[in-house]
Amino acid sequence: MSEHRKSWKPYAGKNDPCPPLKEKTYETPPNLYLGVQEPGLEQYKPADALKKGTLWPALFGPYESPFAPSTRANKKED
Amino acid sequence: MFVYEKKLLYPVKVSSCNPKLAKYLIEQYGGADGELAAALRYMNQRYTIPDKVIGLLTDIAMEEFSHLEMIATMVFKLTKDATPDQIRDAGLEPHYVNHGSALYYENAGGIPFNASYIAGKGDPIADLYEDIAAEEKARATYQYIIDLSDDPDLNDGLKFLREREIVHGQRFREAVEMLKENYSERKVF
Known part of the structure; x- marks a missing residue:
């Protein structure tokens, strides 16, 4: 998981109608x-900065959907 | 005074005709945390903010207008030449009945833009904290749209815009530190 993404494991009830997301x-x-x-x-x-949206690596916080197959924050195992 | 440069801040590419994505994206056009609200918020607050951060608000307001232009281009491309059937499948019939294929300042639920989305409290700290919150809310909105979008070209532009929200949030946080006159580390050159 990216250093810019944090997670927690919410309570899941036995009778929750939607299949619970074990990790949010x-x-x-x-x-x-940064301060x-x-x-x-x-x-x-410059060319990289224009593409990334910032001149500073210290301010670059890329995003991929946590629901995308490639990121797999919510794996369906066990 | 404005000087208009006839090109987009960042190239906008859209992979396919997809009015449904336009319905989501319109949130960033005329929604509470959208680019129009952002531009108007900063351009209005700048008059009463201490002079050392006026320039920051002006600069960011101008950039927000260039973001608004990108969003407009995205919405236009996603809906251009869409047939009534495609409009219907996307759930955009109410918009179509009211506005045809025109863009309109409204949120993803079709609620028209409202000036009460913007605060101007006249208190520098209150206003800057509002601005920081606005940037984080816009960042979250971009994330939700990226989560829903399956258009990699569109997402490329959205990820750029999301990163700009992060940079703006940083600069507003620095503006608060400037007004606190309490740099943890004051550098003299």
Whole structure:
């Protein structure tokens, strides 16, 4: 799981009508941790920065759906 | 004064005609945490905010307008040439009856844009905390749309816009620190 994604295991009742999601997630983007940005941080190359949406690796918090097969935050095992 | 540059902030590509996705995306066009609300919120608050952060609000307001333009382009491409059958399948009949194929400032539930989505409290800390919350809410909305979307090209643009919300949230947090005049580490050059 991405460092920008946190999770918890909510209570699931025996008679919950929807199949319970055993683990739920939420996003904690890097702006929560950076504080006032210091000068001289590492930068992306301009073309990469334009694509990513930020010049600063320290501020890049990519997102993939936790429901997408590739991310598999909610695996259906056991 | 505005100077208009006739290109999008980030290229908008859409893989397929998909009015259903447009129905979701309209939330970012005319919804409470959408780009129109964001632009108007910052462009209005800037008049009464302390002068050292006026520039930040102006800059971000301008960028939000460029995001609004991207969202409009996405919605337009997703619905352009859609047939009445496709409109019906997407649940967009009420919009079509009212607006035809025109875009409109409304949320995903069809509620028209409302100025009460925007706060202008005149208290610098209250306003900036509102702005931080607005950015995080817009980020969450982008995540929910990405979760629902199966269009990789569209998602590419949405992921860019979501990252910009993160950067704006960072800058508003820094603006609060500037107004607190309490840098943990004050650098002098």
